[in-house]
Amino acid sequence: MSLNISALAINENLQNEVEKLSDILGFELVLEEEIDFETASQSYLEEELIDVYFGELGTLVFCHEDLSVSESYKHPDFQILTFAHSEISMISYLNYTENAKSKRTILEFEGERSIDEGNLLPIEEEEEIDTAELIWAQFEEVFGESFWDIDPNGIVHRFQLIRKPENTKTTTSESPKKEFDKFDFSILLNHEKLKTDYSQEELLELFNRMIRFAQEQKLQIFHHPNNYEAGENIFHRNFYYLKQAIALNPTLEALLQERIPMNAYNAFVRMQKVQISSTENTQMMELIQALRPITLIDKTVQTDKSWWEFWK
Known part of the structure; x- marks a missing residue:
C-alpha cells in the first residue's frame, strides 16, 4: 500500500494541555471518538478533522494535506515539524520551526526541489540524505520515537476542528441566519x-x-x-x-x-x-x-x- 501522509509532530506530549495544541492549530478541538494508530495512519481526513496520537515524549497530529502544506506552525515553547509525503503524487514537504522561528523548509516534487530554504539540519550535515529520509529522521528527533516503531494498536483521538471566531459578538435567536455566499472569501472557503x-x-x-x-x-x-x-x-x-x-x-x-x-x-x-x-x-x-x-x-x-x- 502506497504511503500518503500529512501531519505535524510536536516535541511534547500535550494530552493534558490540549489548549496549547488548539493555540498552535488555530482551532477549537472537539473530541469525537477514539481509533487505533494503524487506522489513523491510513485514513484520508476531511479538512475539519484531525487524528492525534500522544506519545511518551511528543504529539503527532494527522491532518488534511491543506492544513500541512499550506501552513507553517510555530510556538515559542516547542519544536514543530510539519510534513507531508505522498508516494502516489511523489511529493515530499518539510517545514521545521523552533521556538516560533522558521529553520528549514523543503518542497520536492518528482525528485526536484522547488523550495529549499533555511540552514541544513544536523542530519543533513552528517550525510547526504533525500527528502523522504530527512522527514523520518527529523520526525524521530522531534517526536522522540521512530514513526515505524509506534504501536499500531495505540490509541488515537479524533477531533473536530472548529474555527475560532475573530470577534465574539452577542447574537439573539431572532437574528437572521446569514445566507451562504459562494464569493465570500473573507472566511476560509470549503x-x-x-x-x-x-x-x-x-x-x-x-x-x-x-x-x-x-x-x-x-x-x-x-x-x-x-x-x-x-x-x-x-x-x-x-x-x-x-x-x-x-x-x-x-x-x-x-x-x-x-x-x-x-x-x-x-x-x-x-x-x-x-x-x-x-x-x-x-x-x-x-x-x-x-x-x-x-x-x-x-x-x-x-x-x-x-x-x-x-x-x-
Missing part, C-alpha cells in the same frame, strides 16, 4: 465544495473578485500561504484552494494560463518571500495591478516565457 459545488463560471467569477481585492489591498498573490502566520493567511489559503479547484477544470485553467501575462498564473501562491528580490517584488506587484477581469470568451495570448521567468 476546499471540497470549491471542487464540487462551483460551476466554471463561478470559479472564474471568484478568481476575478479575488484579483480585484488583491489589487485594492496591494496583496502579493505570488506568496505561498506559509509565508504568513496561521490565521493571517486566509486570503492566500483561499486563493491556493481556488487554484486547486481550477486545476480540475482544464478548460478554465488553460484560459487563465493563456490570459495571465508572461505565464505568471502558474506562479501564483507558490513562492517564498526569500525567493523574491525587492526589484522582482516591485515588478510582480505592477503585473498584479495590470491584470484585468477575464471572461470565458477571451482570446489566447501567446508567450515563449516560462512562469519562473515572468518578471524578465
Whole structure:
C-alpha cells in the first residue's frame, strides 16, 4: 500500500494541555471518538478533522494535506515539524520551526526541489540524505520515537476542528441566519465544495473578485500561504484552494494560463518571500495591478516565457 501522509509532530506530549495544541492549530478541538494508530495512519481526513496520537515524549497530529502544506506552525515553547509525503503524487514537504522561528523548509516534487530554504539540519550535515529520509529522521528527533516503531494498536483521538471566531459578538435567536455566499472569501472557503459545488463560471467569477481585492489591498498573490502566520493567511489559503479547484477544470485553467501575462498564473501562491528580490517584488506587484477581469470568451495570448521567468 502506497504511503500518503500529512501531519505535524510536536516535541511534547500535550494530552493534558490540549489548549496549547488548539493555540498552535488555530482551532477549537472537539473530541469525537477514539481509533487505533494503524487506522489513523491510513485514513484520508476531511479538512475539519484531525487524528492525534500522544506519545511518551511528543504529539503527532494527522491532518488534511491543506492544513500541512499550506501552513507553517510555530510556538515559542516547542519544536514543530510539519510534513507531508505522498508516494502516489511523489511529493515530499518539510517545514521545521523552533521556538516560533522558521529553520528549514523543503518542497520536492518528482525528485526536484522547488523550495529549499533555511540552514541544513544536523542530519543533513552528517550525510547526504533525500527528502523522504530527512522527514523520518527529523520526525524521530522531534517526536522522540521512530514513526515505524509506534504501536499500531495505540490509541488515537479524533477531533473536530472548529474555527475560532475573530470577534465574539452577542447574537439573539431572532437574528437572521446569514445566507451562504459562494464569493465570500473573507472566511476560509470549503476546499471540497470549491471542487464540487462551483460551476466554471463561478470559479472564474471568484478568481476575478479575488484579483480585484488583491489589487485594492496591494496583496502579493505570488506568496505561498506559509509565508504568513496561521490565521493571517486566509486570503492566500483561499486563493491556493481556488487554484486547486481550477486545476480540475482544464478548460478554465488553460484560459487563465493563456490570459495571465508572461505565464505568471502558474506562479501564483507558490513562492517564498526569500525567493523574491525587492526589484522582482516591485515588478510582480505592477503585473498584479495590470491584470484585468477575464471572461470565458477571451482570446489566447501567446508567450515563449516560462512562469519562473515572468518578471524578465
